[in-house]
C-alpha cells in the first residue's frame with residue numbers, strides 16, 4: 001500500500017545522511033567522553049564538535065548549549081532550574097500561556113502545587129499571545145516568562161522578540177520552547193533575546209531521545225539532576241555521543257536546506273488548504289493567518305459538514321494509507337478536545353472535529369490531491385452511513 005506521511009509535527013523519518021553520521025558511534029567509536037584514553041578523547045571531540053555545530057545554528061556559544069534527552073526534559077529543567085534558583089531570592093512568580101505544550105504547562109502546574117504563583121495568559125482566536133498582556137502581568141517577583149516560539153498544534157508564531165524586550169527591561173528572563181521552529185523559521189538566540197531555549201532532534205529528521213537546552217551565560221539557573229560532572233556539571237550522566245552527532249547533522253541539514261525546503265512545503269500546505277476549502281465550505285483554518293509555521297495545516301469542521309470526530313477521521317485516513325493527527329488527546333479512554341483549540345475559543349464540538357496535516361521532505365503535490373480525494377470519499381461515506 002502506498003502511504004503518505006503528513007504528521008511531521010509529531011515526528012519525522014531519520015534522514016539517511018544523519019544515520020550515516022551516527023553509525024561509527026554505534027560501532028568502533030564507542031568511548032565514554034569522560035575517559036582519559038584515546039577512545040574517550042575521540043568521543044569527547046565528537047561531542048564538542050556536535051555542540052559547536054548546534055551552537056552556531058542558533059547563534060549561541062558552545063558552552064551555552066547543554067544536551068538533554070529531548071524537548072520535554074529541556075522544558076522541565078529550564079523552568080525548574082530557574083525557579084529553584086529564583087525562589088531563594090523570593091522570586092516566586094511564573095508567567096506562561098494557555099496554548100503551551102504539556103511539557104511546559106504541566107511543569108508550571110507542578111510548581112503551582114509546590115507553592116509557586118503561576119499566571120497563565122490567554123490567547124486570542126488565532127492562538128497568539130499579546131506582548132502587552134505579558135507587560136501587564138510582570139511583577140517584581142516574576143522569576144521567569146515561558147512562552148513557546150511556535151505552537152505545535154496550530155503553528156502560530158508568538159512575538160518572542162517583543163516579549164523579551166519587555167521582560168528584559170524588567171530584569172526577567174524568558175524561556176521559549178522552539179521545538180517546532182528550528183529548521184522551519186529563522187531562530188537566533190540574540191535576535192530573539194531569550195535566556196533559555198528548547199530544541200529537539202526528532203522533529204528535523206534527527207534521532208529521537210536527544211534535545212538541547214540553550215542557557216545564556218548570565219542566567220541564574222541551577223541543575224535539577226545530580227551525580228556527575230558531565231555537561232559542565234549541569235546535567236550529569238554519560239553523554240549520548242551517537243545521538244549528539246546525529247542531532248548536529250540534522251540541525252546542519254535543516255539549516256542549510258531551510259530556504260529551499262520551507263517554500264516548497266509551504267506551497268504544498270497552501271495547495272491542500274485551498275483544495276480542502278473548495279471541497280468543504282465552512283471549514284475553519286486554525287492558527288494565525290500570516291504568523292504561522294510554513295509546513296502545518298490545522299483545520300476544524302462544522303458538525304454538519306463533518307459527521308465524525310477527528311479521531312474517527314484520522315482512523316479512516318489511516319485505512320487509506322494517510323497519516324495525519326487529530327490534535328486531541330486520549331486521556332483515560334475518552335477523547336479530550338485540544339486545550340490549544342479550547343484556549344483559542346473553539347467550541348468543544350468543533351475542537352474535536354479537527355485534523356492537523358504537517359508536511360516534510362518526502363511529500364509532493366501528488367500527495368495533496370490524494371488527501372483531498374480521500375477526505376471527500378470518507379466524508380461522503382460517513383454521511384451515507386448516518387442517513
Ligand SMILES: Cc1ncc(COP(=O)(O)O)c(C=O)c1O
Nearest residue numbers: 070071072101103152177179200
Ligand atoms: C512544542 C513542543 N514542545 C516539546 C515537545 C516534546 O519534545 P520531545 O518529544 O523531544 O520530548 C514537543 C513534541 O511534540 C513539542 O511539539
